[in-house]
Amino acid sequence: MNSSGSPRAVRFASAVMVLVxxxxxxxxxxxxxEASAASTVGGVITRAEIIARAKYWYDRGDTWYSQNQADAISDGTGGKYRPDCSGLVAMAWHLPKKSDGWDLNTGDFESYSHKSWLPSLHDLLPGDALLKNGHIELFEKWVDPKNHSAGAWVYSENDYGQKTNHNTNSWSEMTTYRGIRYDKVIxxxxxxxxxxxxxxxxxxxxxxxxxxxxxxxxxxxxxxxxxxxxxxxxxxxxxxxxxxxxxxxxxxxxxxxxxxxxxxxxxxxxxxxxxxxxxxxxxxxxxxxxxxxxxxxxxxxxxxxxxxxxxxxxxxxxxxxxxxxxxxxxxxxxxxxxxxxxxxxxxxxxxxxxxxxxxxxxxxxxxxxxxxxxxxxxxxxxxxxxxxxxxxxxxxxxxxxxxxxxxxxxxxxxxxxxxxxxxxxxxxxxxx
Known part of the structure; x- marks a missing residue:
């Protein structure tokens, strides 16, 4: 490399890394x-903490889907959130409750003042969300960062009888959504x-x-x-x-x-x-x-x-x-x-x-x-x-x-x- 110029990536594998x-x-x-507790309700939050909070619900193994606020589940840091799709994202983002004591629903996310619409799905970063009419999921990462058509890993609450899911969405599935970003992400x-x-x-x-x-x-x-x-x-x-x-x-x-x-x-x-x-x-x-x-x-x-x-x-x-x-x-x-x-x-x-x-x-x-x-x-x-x-x-x-x-x-x-x-x-x- 010319040290005053732009580094050019040369792709080859090395056998340096071995089994753990x-x-x-x-x-x-x-x-x-434990879920990460660095943020406060409605405060700034890192992407790593958003993912850690979602993972906490997945790891619990008891976050059964419900649209009833009375069935709210602990976030591991003193709060409780409704275990449906919008409640999961509200929990991961560490959002405050609405004035009626309920967590945001998918319609609320459409008009939420602390979110922005992403120009393209390719702009998604860990901790952003995928939103469409009636459903929202938390974006974790691309299956292949160099080939977004391979799809993405997401956290989601999907339906009654199911717990928090951690699985992949195909690119064709993702194109039915729009990407959103919480404006208090650091x-x-x-x-x-x-x-x-x-x-x-x-x-x-x-x-x-x-x-x-x-x-x-x-x-x-x-x-x-x-x-x-x-x-x-x-x-x-x-x-x-x-x-x-x-x-x-x-x-x-x-x-x-x-x-x-x-x-x-x-x-x-x-x-x-x-x-x-x-x-x-x-x-x-x-x-x-x-x-x-x-x-x-x-x-x-x-x-x-x-x-x-x-x-x-x-x-x-x-x-x-x-x-x-x-x-x-x-x-x-x-x-x-x-x-x-x-x-x-x-x-x-x-x-x-x-x-x-x-x-x-x-x-x-x-x-x-x-x-x-x-x-x-x-x-x-x-x-x-x-x-x-x-x-x-x-x-x-x-x-x-x-x-x-x-x-x-x-x-x-x-x-x-x-x-x-x-x-x-x-x-x-x-x-x-």
Whole structure:
């Protein structure tokens, strides 16, 4: 690749990924069947949380269809919703009740002021909905992100005698619907940088002393390099998150032991550096994620083999460090993403060439370590969580081969699984 030009995706598979092997755990266990509680009723909500809420109803196994509001079922976070098609979408979007105490019906969705009609079904993203006269379904993902004619996965409540469904619709079935989008969805690309706010993960780097951004376009494609600004010499690799809770991606990095935050303005632009606090010298470069699942980006870092988390307050400030646990000495500095697609931030790191994942449970807690397989030794120094770069609703990984300088992507499939390596071209090492 010409590092100042547009990366061109070269399609070939790699045998890097192997079968998932469960191994002994560390850190703290949590409950897996909880619905995500980051949003409030009628408030902003991420796409990952919308899908996690729908999945909660499906996983319950007792959400029998009913058009009676008296049969409302718990959403797992303190609310109850009617278990019909419109009640499912209202639950997943975390919508308030109408003035009469009932959830929205399909006719209400037609005129709902907090939704917009999509120009095309091809614009559907995870957490949007498919609406037609008398019926509505929640869009989860495309069967094949590169070929929408293969149909889509949806969550739905269809008829009496049935529970919440999770199945596929053919393209011909989908063409009988129109796509709608909730206007309080936070258009962020899971964990990772989305500096232009298009819902697709971006690549960013400061290795040359200049912050450079390649905006994601979907399908593992990226725009031309945007040299945003210089002066980054001496800083750790920046962490991308929303530290002031305005819905735009910010950056955080450490220099001479002081943590700085640059608040994003959208369009690859940032405000002036905010010196947040000192004392960061002995820690690894911080990474950002929502580890307590409150909808605000937190920071995590390792010091002398112990993992610490600082929970964000939403104003570029953080709580005191929470000591999570030891045993991190042999691992690379962790990265953050939602690798099991449950709406909670996970951690990943490499040890002895093997990629390991700790699935987040919320509340700064994590499940047992999951060893995914070897072959990562040539990539571990630049391993990064990119967010969702193929627009399928899953967190993806990227890394640069330390010998060839080629950038590779591994598209997430959920459940801690990834697709084969996709090589995007060479010339990346100077940036990292």
């Amino acid at each position: 092997t469960l191994v002994a755990g560390l850190l703290t266990f949590g409950t897996r069947n 258009e962020k690309s899971l964990d990772g940088g989305d500096f232009d706010g298009n819902g697709v993960g971006d690549i960013y780097a400061t290795g040359t002393g200049t912050l450079t951004i390649w905006n994601g376009k979907g399908s593992n494609n990226f725009g031309t390099a945007d040299p945003v600004g210089g002066g980054w010499e001496g800083f750790t690799r920046p962490a991308a998150g929303d530290f002031n809770k305005d819905g735009k991606t910010d950056l955080a990095a450490v220099k001479n032991g002081t943590l700085y935050v640059w608040n994003g303005k959208g369009g690859n632009k940032f405000g002036a550096a905010d010196a947040v606090g000192s004392g960061w010298e002995p820690f690894t470069a911080p990474v950002a994620g929502d580890f307590n699942n409150d909808g605000i980006s937190d920071l995590s870092a390792v010091k002398e083999g112990t993992l610490y988390i600082w929970n964000g307050k939403g104003n570029n400030h953080f709580t005191p460090a929470d000591t999570i646990g030891g045993g991190w000495e042999p691992f690379t500095a962790p990265i953050a993403g939602d690798f099991d697609n449950d709406g909670k931030t996970d951690l990943a790191a490499v040890k002895d060439g093997t990629l390991h994942i700790w699935n987040g449970k919320g509340g700064n807690k994590f499940g047992a370590v999951d060893a995914l397989g070897g072959g990562w030794g040539d990539y571990q120094a630049t391993l990064m969580s990119l967010g969702d770069v193929d627009k399928d609703g899953h967190s993806d990984l990227g890394a640069i081969n330390k010998t060839s300088g080629t950038l590779y992507l591994w598209n997430g499939k959920g459940g801690n699984k990834f697709g084969p390596a996709d090589a995007l071209g060479g010339g990346w090492l100077p940036h990292f």
